[in-house]
Amino acid sequence: MIPFTTLSSIAVPVLRDNVDTDAVIPSREMRSTGRTGLADGLFAPWRYSDVDARLPDPDFALNRPEARGARILLGGANFGCGSSREHAVWALAEWGIRCVIAASFAPIFAANCVRNGLLPLTLPSATVASLAWREVCVDLAAQTVAEGADSYPFDIGAEAKQMLLHGLDAIDLTLTQAPAIEAWTAADRVARPWAYLASHRESTT
Template sequence: MEKFSQHTGSVVPFDRANIDTDQIIPKQFLQKTTRTGFAQHLFHDWRFLDDDGLQPDPSFILNKPEYQGVSILLARENFGCGSSREHAPWAIQEFGFQVVMASSFADIFYGNCINIGMLPVVLEESVIDDLFNQTAQGPLELTVDITKMVVINGDKQYPFTLTEFQKYCLENGVDAVGWTLEISDKIDSFEHNLPAWQ
């Protein structure tokens, strides 16, 4: 996965709470064994008027011209609830989003985002409300800085948190498996020095 230290992008205000993984990527599109090909089905039941995904719903926010090319998804609480399917963050990332902001996330979804190098940012509900109010006034561009652990909005800064391990993985472009491989020499040495009875 790619390294992530800072990102500046436009925001799409997706003003819904409790968006579950079946809404993000419906179960009928989970047959693929690779991480690609899911973006076309992202929010399928909301984006399209037909089952085949050939008739975009012009009223759905991601189909509106002003939100083409956005890279920051702003949502409400409990984003990514439901099943543990990894396909949900895969679809969001492949669509072009690098950051998802909400006041809370489902734990497994949050971890799955970190594992693929997409940043889930938890902000205070009052901050989320303020950002939604700003998007109602016109386009909003934000900068997310992992080094400083802040979201920058003009002269305002909103802090967020990551564990040291999550920050390390994102900044270095590695998942848990990649991190383990980085210390394989230490693991080999530890195993070599174990007494035979262990």
């Protein structure tokens, strides 16, 4: 994954509470199990006045000219609730979003964000609303969101921060502990040699 360090972008508001994953990417828009080809269906029920004809609704935030190239999305409380579908995060990422700032997140959605290189960042709802259509700078190392002369701190778990800063997925994160894992295995092999007999036989056949 691409590491997340700092990010500057216009912040596009979709300031609705309880935005579920079926609104982010409806099931009818998921035509494969892959991570690509989903951006066109992002927020399809709201983004298009005619979904089948793909007629954009000019009043929806992502269709406004100033949203072009935006990397930050603003949301309300409980963003990403509903199903656990990872496609919701994939659709946001393919469209270009790398950070969602909201009052709160559904836990599974937030975890899916981190595993796919998106930063789920929580701030008070009034602060989130104040960032709409502003140029915002997110500094993950410093854990701050800046807009003009104003700066807002945010919290993030140490593991999530490490994964995002260094572009690590769950497997990569485990492999950072490879020396400790190898040392434990070597010591355990001495302490419990019988536990390794089957694997030894398999490796020599």
